Amino acid sequence: MCGNAQKKKSQMVLGIDMPKFVIPMFIVEAVLLVLFTVPPKRLKQDFISIPMLVLDVVNSFTDVISYIRLFAVGMSGAAIAEAFNDMLSPLFGSAVGIAGAAFLLLFVHGLNIALAVMGVAVHAVRLNTLEFSNGLGQEWSGFAFAPFAKQKN
Incomplete structure (x- = not known):
């Protein structure tokens, strides 16, 4: 790989080189995760949690x-x-042309803004209620919604 291609690869997202502390920080983070996943007192009972750490990291990713x-x-x-x-x-x-373009742009940009707000709101609600609540061990349950059903006394 030539030098220019390697430089572009290291500047993939922001166009700047990755700081030198990032790789050591990831190593320290992995060591701390392993050390604090299971308290030392419960290591015999919960030793299975350490291999499951890999799945937890993937889930967080x-x-x-x-x-x-x-x-x-x-x-x-x-x-x-x-x-x-x-x-x-x-x-x-x-x-x-200006009047027609202004009318079309007003309509299209208004629709685009409404769709963007709805898209972000729906994705955020889904993320918070489904994915992150699963990490807390929270289960979503309830009862069937039947507003017109006869009430049993």
């Missing part, structure tokens, strides 16, 4: 990826807005 999906939803709204701006910009040559 998937939760982070889910929040990255929220970022992608926001970015898609920005891409849609930019695409409509580019499509309607040729109409700005005349007064009629």
Whole structure:
């Protein structure tokens, strides 16, 4: 791999090099997770928790990826807005074109904003109620909703 390709690989997200402390920090984090997953007094009873740590780390990673999906939803709204701006910009040559483009842009951007708010809200509710509550051991249960059913006394 040439030097330029290696440099681009290390600058994959922000365009800056990863700080030197990140890898040692991950190692310290892994050691602390293993040390504090099971208290030393309960090591004999709960030794199975240590191998399960790998699955817990993967589960936490998937939760982070889910929040990255929220970022992608926001970015898609920005891409849609930019695409409509580019499509309607040729109409700005005349007064009629400006009026038509303004009406269409107002409608499209309003719809895009409404969809973006709904998309983020729905994803956030799903993340908080399903994925993170599972990590707490919380179970969602209840009873069937039947508002028009006869009440038994």
